Amino acid sequence: MCREIFGKSGSEETHMKKRRNSLILRALLTAVVVAAVLAGLQRVLMPKYTGADREGSMIGEYYSQEKDHDVIFIGDCEVYTNFSPAVLWEEYGINSYIRGSAEQLIWQSYYLAEETFTYEKPKVLVFNVLSMMFDEPQRESYNRMTLDGMRWSVSKIKCIEASMTEEENFIEYVFPILRFHDRWSELTKEDFTKAWKKDPVTFNGYYMRVDILPAENIPEERKLGDYRFGENAYSYLDKLTELCREEGVELVLIKAPSLYPPWYDEWDQQIVEYAEIHGLKYYNLLDAAEEIGLDYSTDTYDAGLHLNLSGAEKLSRYFGAILAEDCGLQDRRQERELALKWEEKLKAYREEIRRQKTLTDDGADR
Amino acid sequence: MLFTSYEFIAFFFLLTVLYYLIPGRYQWMLLLAAGYVFYWAADPDYLIFLLAVTVLTYVAALLIDRSLVNQKKYLKIYGEGMDRQAKKEYKALQGKKRKRIIVWFLVMTLSILASAKYINFFILNLNGILRMMGSGGQISFINLLLPLGISFYTFQAIGYMLDVYRGDISAEKNFFRYALFVSFFPQLVQGPISRFQDLARTMWEPHPFRGKNLQNGLLRVLWGYFKKLVVADRLFIAVSLLLGQPEEYCGAYAVVTMVFYTVQLYADFTGGIDITIGMAQVLGIEVQENFRRPYFSKSLKEYWRRWHISMSSWFRDYVFYPVSASRAIQRISKAAGKLWGTKAGKRLPVYLSSFVVWLATGIWHGASWNFVVWGLLNWVVLMVSEELEPLYARFQRKFALSGRLPYRLFQVGRTFLLVCILNLFDCYEKVSVTLKMLASVFGAENWKIFADGSLLRLGLTAADYIVLAAAVLMMVSVSLAQRRGSVCARVAGMRYPVQAAVWMGLFLMVLLFGTYGIGYDAGQFIYNRF
Numbered sequence: 001m002c003r004e005i006f007g008k009s010g011s012e013e014t015h016m017k018k019r020r021n022s023l024i025l026r027a028l029l030t031a032v033v034v035a036a037v038l039a040g041l042q043r044v045l046m047p048k049y050t051g052a053d054r055e056g057s058m059i060g061e062y063y064s065q066e067k068d069h070d071v072i073f074i075g076d077c078e079v080y081t082n083f084s085p086a087v088l089w090e091e092y093g094i095n096s097y098i099r100g101s102a103e104q105l106i107w108q109s110y111y112l113a114e115e116t117f118t119y120e121k122p123k124v125l126v127f128n129v130l131s132m133m134f135d136e137p138q139r140e141s142y143n144r145m146t147l148d149g150m151r152w153s154v155s156k157i158k159c160i161e162a163s164m165t166e167e168e169n170f171i172e173y174v175f176p177i178l179r180f181h182d183r184w185s186e187l188t189k190e191d192f193t194k195a196w197k198k199d200p201v202t203f204n205g206y207y208m209r210v211d212i213l214p215a216e217n218i219p220e221e222r223k224l225g226d227y228r229f230g231e232n233a234y235s236y237l238d239k240l241t242e243l244c245r246e247e248g249v250e251l252v253l254i255k256a257p258s259l260y261p262p263w264y265d266e267w268d269q270q271i272v273e274y275a276e277i278h279g280l281k282y283y284n285l286l287d288a289a290e291e292i293g294l295d296y297s298t299d300t301y302d303a304g305l306h307l308n309l310s311g312a313e314k315l316s317r318y319f320g321a322i323l324a325e326d327c328g329l330q331d332r333r334q335e336r337e338l339a340l341k342w343e344e345k346l347k348a349y350r351e352e353i354r355r356q357k358t359l360t361d362d363g364a365d366r
Numbered sequence: 367m368l369f370t371s372y373e374f375i376a377f378f379f380l381l382t383v384l385y386y387l388i389p390g391r392y393q394w395m396l397l398l399a400a401g402y403v404f405y406w407a408a409d410p411d412y413l414i415f416l417l418a419v420t421v422l423t424y425v426a427a428l429l430i431d432r433s434l435v436n437q438k439k440y441l442k443i444y445g446e447g448m449d450r451q452a453k454k455e456y457k458a459l460q461g462k463k464r465k466r467i468i469v470w471f472l473v474m475t476l477s478i479l480a481s482a483k484y485i486n487f488f489i490l491n492l493n494g495i496l497r498m499m500g501s502g503g504q505i506s507f508i509n510l511l512l513p514l515g516i517s518f519y520t521f522q523a524i525g526y527m528l529d530v531y532r533g534d535i536s537a538e539k540n541f542f543r544y545a546l547f548v549s550f551f552p553q554l555v556q557g558p559i560s561r562f563q564d565l566a567r568t569m570w571e572p573h574p575f576r577g578k579n580l581q582n583g584l585l586r587v588l589w590g591y592f593k594k595l596v597v598a599d600r601l602f603i604a605v606s607l608l609l610g611q612p613e614e615y616c617g618a619y620a621v622v623t624m625v626f627y628t629v630q631l632y633a634d635f636t637g638g639i640d641i642t643i644g645m646a647q648v649l650g651i652e653v654q655e656n657f658r659r660p661y662f663s664k665s666l667k668e669y670w671r672r673w674h675i676s677m678s679s680w681f682r683d684y685v686f687y688p689v690s691a692s693r694a695i696q697r698i699s700k701a702a703g704k705l706w707g708t709k710a711g712k713r714l715p716v717y718l719s720s721f722v723v724w725l726a727t728g729i730w731h732g733a734s735w736n737f738v739v740w741g742l743l744n745w746v747v748l749m750v751s752e753e754l755e756p757l758y759a760r761f762q763r764k765f766a767l768s769g770r771l772p773y774r775l776f777q778v779g780r781t782f783l784l785v786c787i788l789n790l791f792d793c794y795e796k797v798s799v800t801l802k803m804l805a806s807v808f809g810a811e812n813w814k815i816f817a818d819g820s821l822l823r824l825g826l827t828a829a830d831y832i833v834l835a836a837a838v839l840m841m842v843s844v845s846l847a848q849r850r851g852s853v854c855a856r857v858a859g860m861r862y863p864v865q866a867a868v869w870m871g872l873f874l875m876v877l878l879f880g881t882y883g884i885g886y887d888a889g890q891f892i893y894n895r896f
Contacts, residue, residue, distance in 0.1 A: 030866055037870070041878070140884055167884050171372045177877065178372075184878050185829035 042177040043195040045184065049145070050194060054201040055080070055102035059112070059149030061200050062099055066341065067120035070329050071096035073205065074109040074116075075128030078256035081306035085204035086349045087316035089342050092324050093331030098205025101149070103142035106131045106236040111159035113240060115150065117247045124250045124327050127240065129271050129282075130263065135230025137165045147173060203349045208309055210356040215296035215304030218259050227266035241278050250327055253282040257289045257315060259296060259304030281326060285315065292318040309353060367407040369641050370594060370882060377404070382648055390572020394546055397569060397649070401549030405514075408555075412513040418478050419516075420548045423523035424541055426471030427530040431537030433464050468531045472524065479520045482512055487733035515555030517730055521680055523548050526562040528684050535563050543570055552645040556638050558656040558676035565653065573650030582854040583647030588872050589844070589854075590640030595880030597837045598634035601626050603881070604824035605793075612799050617810030620803040622821065624786040627793050629838065632661060635674070644854075659845045664777035666747050666784055677730070681723045690719035717749055724748075731792070736800065740791035747784065833879050 049056030058080060071094055073079040080100030088094040099112050113125055137143070143163045150156040160173045172179040183191075201207065244251035253275055255263055263286055275282035285292065292314050296304055299311030307315060323329050333339055367374045381400050385393055405412050437460045445453060480488075486507045493504045526547065529535045538544040547566040608615045608623040615623065639656045646653040656676050663669035670678050689695060695715045703711020721742075728741020767773040787804065794800045815821060822828060847853050857868050 026862055026866075030869075033866075034870065034873075037874070038877075041874075045878075169372055169883075172883065179883055181878050181880065181883065185827060 038175075038177060040195075042175070042180075044187065044191050045180045046148070046176050047144075047180065047183070048190055048194045048198060050190065050198055050201065053145070055207065056145035057149065057198070057201045058205060058207070059099065059101050059146055061149075061202055062097065062116075062205065063151060064200075065097060065204070066338075068338075069095050069097045069120060069122045070332070071124045071126060071323060072113070072116055072120075072122045073098040073100060073126045073128070074104070074112055075100055075126075075256075076104040076131055077102055077207075077306055078128045078130055078258050079126070080202065080205055080207045081209065082256045082258065082312050082315055083319065084206050084208075084309070084312045084316040086206070086342075086346055087313045088320045088323070089333070090346065091317055092320040092329070093333035094320060094323055094329050095332055095338060095342075096204065098202070100205055100207075101142075101146040103138060104131060104146055105134050105138065105163060106233050106240070107162040108143075108146045108159055110236045110240045110243070111155040111162070112146075112150070114243060115153055115155040117243070117249065118153070118155070121247055122249055123329060124252055124323060125244055126252045126254055128256050129253050130255065130258075130261070132229045132233045132237065132267065132271070133261070135232045137163050140165050140168055143168070144179075148176060203345065203352070206312065208312075208349075208352055208356065209301040209306070210309045210353060211301045211360050212298055212308060212310075213301055213303050214298065215259055215300050218304055221262040221264065224264070224266075227264055227270075229267070229270055237274065241280065251280055252323075252327065253280055254319075255282075255284045255286050257285045257292065257294055257311075258306060259286075259300075283319075283322060285319070288318070309356075367404055369638065370591070370599075373407070374404075377407075378645060385573075385649060386575040390574065393573055393649075394543065394570045397550065398542055398546040401546065401551040401554060404551040405549065405554060408514050409511065411511055415478060415482060415513045415516055416519065416549060419475055419520050419523050420545050422471055422475050422478075423527045423548070424538075424544050426467060426475075426527050427537035427544075428539070429467050430464050430527075430531050433460055433467070434533060436460075464531060468527065471527060475520060475524055475527070479516060482510060482516055484729070484733045485510060515557075518557045518559055519548050519554060521677075521730075522557075522559045525559065525680055525684060529562060538562075538566065546570070550646075550651075552642040552649075553653060556635070556642070557674075558639060558642070558654055559680050560654060560676065565651070568651050576650065578858060579647050579650055581858050582852070583644045583649075585854045585857060585869065585872075586644030586647060587641050588644075588869075588876060590637045590642075590644060591876045591880070592837070592872060593633040593637030593640065593841065595876055595882055597834065597841065598630045598637060599881035600826065600830055600834055600879075601630035601633070603830075604826050605630055607825050609793055612794065612803060616803055616806035617812045618807070618815050619812070620790070620807050620810075622815070622824075623793065623803070624790045628782070628786045628789050631789060631792075633841065659848060661782055661785070662778055662845065663781050664774060665751060665781055666744070667751060669781055669785060670744070670748075677727070681727055685726055686719045686723045689722050690715045695719060720749065721745055734795055736791050736795055736797050739797050739800075740788060743788055743791065747788070837875075837879070 047053065047056060055077070071088070073083055073096065077100065080098050083096075083098060085094075085096040085098065088096050099116060101108070104112075109127060109131060113127075116122075143165070147156065147160055147163060150159065160170060164170065169178075241251055253271060255268065255271070263284075268284055271282055271284075274280070289296075294307070294311055294314055299307055299314065301308040324331070367377060377400075381396070385396055388396060402413065402416075405416055437457065440456070441448075441453065448456070489505045489507055496503060496505075526535075526544075530537045538547070543566070546569055547560075547562055550560075550565070550569060553560060605623065605626050608619060608626070636657050643653045643655070654676060656674060658672040658675065660669050660673035663672055695718055698718065699711050699715045702714040724741040724745035725738065726741075727744070728738040731737040731740070762768040762773075790803060791797065791800050794803065812820075821831070826834075844853055847856075850856075857865055860868070
């Protein structure tokens with residue numbers, strides 16, 4: 001009767017409170033343990049991109065850099081294999097970085113540029129136009145190599161949405177463990193040792209290869225039914241142009257001197273026209289191969305698709321002059337702090353050249 | 367929106383949150399909306415079928431119910447002034463009216479099912495007959511969509527209509543409440559085929575949030591996903607390869623096919639039902655069990671009492687009993703009694719009604735001859751077993767086998783093998799192929815596939831086989847543990863660290879070893895297509 005009138009007794013209330021607190025504590029503890037285990041597992045299961053697929057590591061390496069670059073390169077393999085920021089620094093005092101990734105599509109380049117501008121405002125943004133050939137999402141594995149390395153931001157979310165193929169699901173980008181869960185049977189020691197920390201695979205975004213595979217049999221150009229770039233590709237080029245204009249960054253269009261995939265005259269003409277209309281600089285470096293001094297029997301590591309170190313250094317010397325003269329970039333080698341940083345980077349760069357050359361001389365695989 | 371899709375998981379999560387946030391009296395409305403959204407997400411055109419079945423059975427039940435109520439009222443008012451004969455005649459007249467209603471509405475409802483599922487099967491056979499008759503004319507097939515789970519909700523709705531007709535239940539007057547009974551999303555596409563009296567009222571009641579429901583329900587859901595994603599979809603990889611090339615994968619491979627398929631079917635269907643029951647439990651609704659450890663059955667008869675229980679009982683109540691009690695069967699029974707004695711006279715109605723049931727069961731499973739043969743083979747085995755029952759009993763008595771573990775294990779193994787063989791008719795679309803595959807087992811010379819690594823070329827790696835073996839062992843262990851009651855409830859009663867370990871372990875197994883994502887295209891549950 002008393003209980004009905006006065007409600008629960010004091011001790012009962014305390015007991016209930018204790019029980020409720022204990023339940024909350026358990027729930028929190030479980031949530032923390034589950035989150036920690038899942039985060040750990042995700043780290044272990046995600047590809048480490050340190051073997052033949054090391055291109056997947058490139059995008060993420062940018063975040064550990066000092067963000068005061070004069071030039072940022074964006075684009076596909078034709079930027080990260082063909083330009084050496086080390087040469088640009090050594091020869092012209094240009095501080096540059098390559099935000100390149102394998103089969104980087106133009107919308108990915110756009111969102112990478114957008115994201116980069118939240119960290120820094122370079123003087124020049126160099127965009128390789130080969131990706132104009134694609135008008136729609138291509139392959140999941142290549143999307144991953146660009147997107148997984150990006151830090152979470154609005155740009156990344158938009159980039160994922162623009163890049164997803166039909167088979168992909170947004171949530172698998174949010175929780176990559178859902179995508180890579182089936183790697184459990186192929187895990188190696190490296191997956192555990194490199195789960196939290198791994199060595200960089202690039203030098204300011206440059207992917208070095210010293211080996212040589214001469215360009216001998218270039219596949220014949222296949223005739224296309226329609227040479228006009230797609231509307232989607234154009235819309236992102238427009239957005240990129242507009243973004244650079246808004247941010248006060250000079251957009252420079254280039255076509256890197258790779259022999260394959262083919263760069264049709266009809267495509268080139270469209271870019272020439274686009275650059276003219278929008279007041280942009282466009283350099284078709286493929287046409288300048290002779291002037292650059294490229295020798296495709298010694299300057300490529302995969303028969304003309306990508307340049308090796310020798311080719312990349314020749315191209316960088318040539319393009320560095322353009323950047324300095326046409327874009328008015330200043331020599332910054334007198335900046336002590338920056339010079340010291342570059343000194344360290346150049347040391348590592350040269351060490352890697354030595355290491356790769358030794359391996360190549362020994363006939364071993366890189 | 368499949369149960370295994372991310373979209374569905376998000377849908378269920380949001381629904382559950384909303385379900386417990388809104389006042390209890392509106393919960394059933396939310397479930398109704400959810401059912402229609404769920405079905406619409408699969409294909410907006412499916413809704414036409416769902417609505418048509420719902421409206422037809424709703425109207426039929428109302429008409430029948432009104433007739434019953436009017437009859438009662440009439441007899442109450444005028445009954446005293448009527449003699450027995452007049453009452454009987456009046457009742458018979460009303461009964462006839464109701465019969466006409468039920469027959470018409472049954473035909474209309476079944477026509478919907480037939481038009482969606484069986485029209486092309488009908489055309490195929492008609493074309494065959496035309497060919498045999500030498501006619502050059504052939505009827506073109508109709509490109510119709512087969513709505514997910516149409517057999518399930520149609521049978522559930524028909525069951526309701528028949529229950530009202532029999533006077534077992536009153537018709538539901540509120541259309542929307544009834545619509546929820548037909549469209550309750552967890553069981554919409556693969557059952558169980560629930561009874562109105564079991565399910566409907568619990569769906570309309572307010573359900574306050576209960577931690578236990580959430581805990582037990584979610585664990586059951588997780589276990590369902592484990593069966594589906596870790597076992598069924600992993601086996602699907604090999605099974606689809608084996609079924610796709612019967613010429614290559616015959617002989618010993620046929621044994622692999624039937625065993626793999628039987629395990630896959632079990633994990634797929636029971637996994638789906640676990641998800642259904644678990645989700646309903648999370649929402650505070652109790653859905654009847656559809657399986658009772660079927661692969662531990664000692665005979666095919668027992669197996670069918672334990673496998674897809676809701677379907678078996680549906681056929682028993684709405685086909686077997688009415689058919690065996692029908693005048694035609696009774697007449698045949700009498701005639702048989704006169705010809706072959708009382709015993710045969712008593713058995714014949716059972717056998718004939720069973721024949722009808724198994725024919726219908728076969729057709730229910732799919733619109734092709736392999737399912738018809740599968741159904742009739744089940745009937746043959748069951749009837750032969752029934753006839754041999756006294757012989758078995760004598761044999762068991764003589765050798766004192768009954769109840770002994772080795773003999774029980776033998777019986778379980780024998781039944782499993784029999785189910786495997788029968789399931790082979792479910793696998794291949796052509797009966798001739800199934801027969802060839804079965805024949806190839808006897809002359810097989812490729813038994814070495816079990817030792818020479820051939821099984822590793824079926825799309826499954828050694829690691830996959832280890833996962834499968836462990837998972838099957840887990841399923842067997844859980845089945846054994848179920849003999850002592852609900853495993854989920856027992857886990858809920860364990861100490862926190864043990865409980866947490868069970869949850870975590872199961873969750874991680876589903877997450878890591880589940881066959882889902884890019885590169886896998888299993889997804890749909892086998893019984894969704896029925």
